[in-house]
Amino acid sequence: MIARARRQLGRVxxxxxxxxLVAFVNAAIWxxxxxxxxxxxxTGHFAYAQYVAQTGKPPPEGxxxxxxxxxxxxxxxLFFFDVIGHNQERxxxxxxxxxxxxxxxxxxxxxxxxxxxxSITNQPPLYYALAAIPYWLSPSHDIxxxxxxxxxLSAVLAGLTVLxxxxxxxxxxxxxxxxxxxxxxxxxxxxxxAFISSGVQGDSLLFFASAATFLALIRAYRHGLTxxxxxxxGLATAIGLLGKxxxxxxxxxxxxxxxxxxxxxxxxxxxxxxxxxxxxGPGVLTRRAAAIGAGIAAxxxxxxxxxxxxxxxxxxxxxxPTGGGFAGAATVAAxxxxxxxxxxxxxxxxxxxxxxxxxxxxxxxxxxxxxxxxFNGAIGRFGWLDYSFPARVYTxxxxxxxxxxxxxxxxxxxxxxxxxxxxPMAVGFAVMALGLVGAIGYIGIRYLMSTGVPFEQARxxxxxxxxxxxxxxxxxxxxxxxxxxxxxxxxxxxxxxxxLFAELLTISRYYG
Amino acid sequence: xRVRAVVAGALAVVVAGLVITLSHRAPRDAGSDHxxxxxxxxxxxxxxxxxxxxxxxxxxxxxxQILVGxxxxxxxxxxxxxxxxxxxxxxxxxLPAGAPEGTVSIPISRATDPGRAAKLCLTVAGHSxxxxxxxxxxxxxxxxxxxxxxxxxxxSVVYYRAGEESWWSLLGVLDQRFGLGKAGFFGDWTLPxxxxxxxxxxxxxxxxxxxxxxxxxxxxxxxxxxxxxxxxGQP
Numbered sequence: 079m080i081a082r083a084r085r086q087l088g089r090v091x092x093x094x095x096x097x098x099l100v101a102f103v104n105a106a107i108w109x110x111x112x113x114x115x116x117x118x119x120x121t122g123h124f125a126y127a128q129y130v131a132q133t134g135k136p137p138p139e140g141x142x143x144x145x146x147x148x149x150x151x152x153x154x155x156l157f158f159f160d161v162i163g164h165n166q167e168r169x170x171x172x173x174x175x176x177x178x179x180x181x182x183x184x185x186x187x188x189x190x191x192x193x194x195x196x197s198i199t200n201q202p203p204l205y206y207a208l209a210a211i212p213y214w215l216s217p218s219h220d221i222x223x224x225x226x227x228x229x230x231l232s233a234v235l236a237g238l239t240v241l242x243x244x245x246x247x248x249x250x251x252x253x254x255x256x257x258x259x260x261x262x263x264x265x266x267x268x269x270x271x272a273f274i275s276s277g278v279q280g281d282s283l284l285f286f287a288s289a290a291t292f293l294a295l296i297r298a299y300r301h302g303l304t305x306x307x308x309x310x311x312g313l314a315t316a317i318g319l320l321g322k323x324x325x326x327x328x329x330x331x332x333x334x335x336x337x338x339x340x341x342x343x344x345x346x347x348x349x350x351x352x353x354x355x356x357x358x359g360p361g362v363l364t365r366r367a368a369a370i371g372a373g374i375a376a377x378x379x380x381x382x383x384x385x386x387x388x389x390x391x392x393x394x395x396x397x398x399p400t401g402g403g404f405a406g407a408a409t410v411a412a413x414x415x416x417x418x419x420x421x422x423x424x425x426x427x428x429x430x431x432x433x434x435x436x437x438x439x440x441x442x443x444x445x446x447x448x449x450x451x452x453f454n455g456a457i458g459r460f461g462w463l464d465y466s467f468p469a470r471v472y473t474x475x476x477x478x479x480x481x482x483x484x485x486x487x488x489x490x491x492x493x494x495x496x497x498x499x500x501x502p503m504a505v506g507f508a509v510m511a512l513g514l515v516g517a518i519g520y521i522g523i524r525y526l527m528s529t530g531v532p533f534e535q536a537r538x539x540x541x542x543x544x545x546x547x548x549x550x551x552x553x554x555x556x557x558x559x560x561x562x563x564x565x566x567x568x569x570x571x572x573x574x575x576x577x578l579f580a581e582l583l584t585i586s587r588y589y590g
Numbered sequence: 591x592r593v594r595a596v597v598a599g600a601l602a603v604v605v606a607g608l609v610i611t612l613s614h615r616a617p618r619d620a621g622s623d624h625x626x627x628x629x630x631x632x633x634x635x636x637x638x639x640x641x642x643x644x645x646x647x648x649x650x651x652x653x654x655q656i657l658v659g660x661x662x663x664x665x666x667x668x669x670x671x672x673x674x675x676x677x678x679x680x681x682x683x684x685l686p687a688g689a690p691e692g693t694v695s696i697p698i699s700r701a702t703d704p705g706r707a708a709k710l711c712l713t714v715a716g717h718s719x720x721x722x723x724x725x726x727x728x729x730x731x732x733x734x735x736x737x738x739x740x741x742x743x744x745x746s747v748v749y750y751r752a753g754e755e756s757w758w759s760l761l762g763v764l765d766q767r768f769g770l771g772k773a774g775f776f777g778d779w780t781l782p783x784x785x786x787x788x789x790x791x792x793x794x795x796x797x798x799x800x801x802x803x804x805x806x807x808x809x810x811x812x813x814x815x816x817x818x819x820x821x822x823g824q825p
Contacts, residue, residue, distance in 0.1 A: 096798055103791050107784045113771055156771055157624045164626045166748060170771030172621055174646055174705075179771060223773040255805035259798050563803035564592040570799055571600035574792060575607070581788075582611060582757075589767040590618060590760065 082306075093259050094244045101266035102237030104577065108276030109229040111581050113169050113588050114222055115158055116461050117277025118535070122198035123206075124225060124278045125149055129193045131210035135394055136203040137193030139402055144199075146191030148183075152221050155179040162462040165587060183220065198280070200402040202386055204320035205283040225278060232282040236275035239282075239543065240266045242289035246544045249296040250500060251493070251551060260554060260566035261547030267573040268546070269580035270456050274537050280322050281537055287318030287325060288541035292507065295335045298371065299503050302363040303339045308371035311336070312378025319383045323403045324541070327517035331510025336372040338502040343368035418523055426526075427519025430534065442526070447534055449476065455536025458580050463535070465587045467579070482553050489555035511542055593803030597796055612757040620749040621648035627657040627723030631743030632734050634720045636666075640712045642734040642744055647672050647681060647707035652752035653695040654683065656712070656745060657723025660691040666716025670696045672707035680707040687716060695750065710747065 115121050125145045129137045132146075145153070153159065155178060161167045170176050193199065212227035244262035251257040265271060275282050291314040298307040315332055318325030343365045363371070387399030396402065425438045431448045434441050457475045459466050466472075490497070497504070518538050525533035554566035623645065632640050658665050667687040672680045683698030701707060714720045724745035727733055734743050757764070769777040 093798060093802065096794060100791050100794055100798075103787055107787055107791075110768075110772075110776065110780055110784050160624045160626050167622060167624065167626060168619060171619075171767040172646065172648060173770070176770045180774075218774065220774055223775065226773040226776075256799075256802035259802040263795060263798070561592055563799075564596040567593045567799040567803060568596045568600050570795065571597060571604065574795065575600075575604045578604070578608070578788070579611070582608075585764060585768070586757075589764050590757070 097244050097262040098237040098241040101240035105233035105236040105272050105275045108272045112276050120277040122196040126198050127206040127209035130206045131213040132190045137199045139195040139199045142192040142194030144194045144196045146189050147187035148189040148221050151182050151187045155182045163464050165465040202320045205280040228278045232275050235282040235286045239286045239289045242293045243544045243547045246293040247547050256563040257551045261551050263570045264550045264573040265543050265547050267577040269577045283321035287321050289544050290314040292544040299339050303368040303371035305374050308374035311375035315379035316382045327513040328510045331513050334509045335506030340368045426523040451534045452536050485556035486552040489552035492555050615754040615756045617750045618755050620651045620751045622748040625725050625744050625746040627746040630721035631724030632722040634714045636717045638737050640736050643732045644710040647704040648749050649704045650751050651749035653697050653750045655695045655748040658694050659721040663718050665689040669713040671711045673709045674706040675708045
């Protein structure tokens with residue numbers, strides 16, 4: 079098995095590994111640029127990982143203190159609570175403040191906290207178990223050194239996400255040699271992705287699991303859903319489900335993809351068979367063989383998830399199989415208000431991405447979440463959402479996006495013959511995307527009703543980064559054939575510039 | 591060839607944008623007392639004085655910025671003094687009357703020994719009441735005194751360096767600050783190292799883009815291709 083995996087890795091083209099390296103180094107640079115705990119929710123993610131590292135089990139989630147005394151000491155002396163949300167405030171920027179920070183940490187406050195409930199502790203523990211490895215591998219037991227080593231794990235996951243995206247694009251456009259490089263690199267330099275991936279943040283594993291799932295599914299479609307590919311799909315799904323609960327939103331789409339692959343199996347030689355190299359495509363396997371592959375995928379995904387549920391309920395006593403993971407989603411009514419109906423949820427979800435229609439009975443937003451939250455957020459809202467580019471940058475980006483979207487349509491038309499071969503997967507991926515938006519809407523309305531605070535952030539859509547990579551390749555394909563790689567290269571430089579100026583903005587925010 | 595031309599042109603534009611951005615001149619931060627002006631935490635009667643413990647006065651501080659409310663009237667003259675434990679003045683400054691209410695910057699003299707500044711005192715001249723931005727805090731040794739009476743609050747003070755500076759001229763300061771408040775192994779070397787790594791990254795990307803652009807699709811000859819793998823290994 080290991081030898082086979084090594085053989086598989088050996089088949090990844092050199093360009094893929096170089097793109098991985100670029101993504102890792104870029105995210106690693108971000109880990110140094112962002113001060114400790116300034117990535118959204120990093121305090122809670124670190125606390126979870128520290129609890130796992132120190133005790134060997136997930137936090138019990140009681141009404142207890144959230145962080146360890148060591149983390150509280152660090153946060154207080156980093157002026158964390160003054161800095162977040164106040165972009166005129168800086169953290170430690172003078173030698174005197176640095177001395178004070180060092181002196182307070184030298185008092186050796188305990189690294190073991192009680193594991194009290196936070197917005198993070200209901201998540202499954204895979205990312206935190208992984209983060210416990212660099213926590214203990216850190217040559218220093220200093221909390222800030224450990225934090226940096228844990229951040230590097232996220233940077234590795236960013237690299238793997240980009241590598242999976244590279245390979246995914248390669249499967250979508252097998253005859254365009256430059257496409258995977260362009261698609262991978264634009265994701266690598268996406269500043270909001272790099273920023274989130276520079277922190278101790280469970281989203282890093284979610285992004286990787288999502289990209290790996292897209293890759294595993296398209297490979298199974300292109301080359302047949304063998305048992306081995308079934309195992310890969312199951313593994314990617316299990317990693318996602320045990321990494322972050324958001325991944326549950328992908329499960330219906332994955333099921334649709336598997337069903338479509340099985341349905342399309344045994345069609346080799348038919349006119350509508352996918353455009354793919356000879357002796358590949360779902361048609362190379364019988365429908366029965368593909369169904370076995372799908373069954374294996376389901377089993378490989380289900381077994382570890384079931385084991386996690388059993389451990390939650392019986393060993394860790396975390397209040398049931400999901401560890402309270404769906405408690406927020408189970409909110410049926412806001413305090414003192416009427417119940418949240420399915421129609422409310424559908425209206426809210428619709429209004430997240432599209433304008434309100436006349437028959438919708440409630441306007442949930444006084445702005446366009448698609449533009450203000452998701453688009454502008456992807457262009458850049460950093461820190462604990464407390465600093466951004468100047469407003470003109472977002473206006474310019476919106477105008478540019480309109481042009482890019484038109485170009486992508488042209489590119490789609492030019493690529494129609496090639497993409498016709500993967501249309502069933504496009505259907506499945508669309509269901510995955512809809513599932514994600516639906517989950518954001520489902521949780522979002524409940525969060526809004528119970529707290530009065532909007533829930534949505536741009537990063538919640540980042541599990542769809544491989545689709546973003548495909549979009550950029552389509553934009554490039556709008557150019558005449560000989561100019562397409564040049565346009566792709568130009569878009570990569572644009573992404574690099576975007577990332578660079580985001581780093582400069584960050585340096586001015588925290589150190590300027 | 592086309593890829594090379596586009597990459598070279600795009601990089602030239604990026605470098606030009608970088609130079610313009612880093613040349614922008616503006617007042618630059620020197621530090622603060624880490625109190626967020628979330629509310630008006632002190633009310634000074636006309637001619638009143640507010641004093642509070644001052645944990646730190648940055649050596650390069652040239653102005654002190656505070657948030658002042660005057661109920662629509664012009665801000666009266668303000669005086670600011672930093673005192674050492676014996677009561678001797680370490681640094682001081684004065685803002686003439688007439689500024690509009692809101693955030694005001696009081697020029698202060700360069701302190702000869704800023705480390706000794708243990709207390710700051712803000713005095714209000716004129717005949718109108720003034721409120722000052724800060725935070726409500728419990729009565730503890732850091733809480734403010736207004737006309738000698740301790741109150742539940744602490745005012746916010748943000749310090750700025752002298753004049754307007756470009757990022758180029760601030761590089762040394764940024765380099766030092768970049769290594770602070772992080773793991774112990776970070777230091778003055780970190781920012782230059784990040785820059786070198788980023789340059790290496792960009793160089794690798796340029797090579798990758800040129801390499802990818804130079805590759806010819808197998809059987810190239812039409813839109814959409816026929817399903818080759820572009821020279822990449824078949825997994």
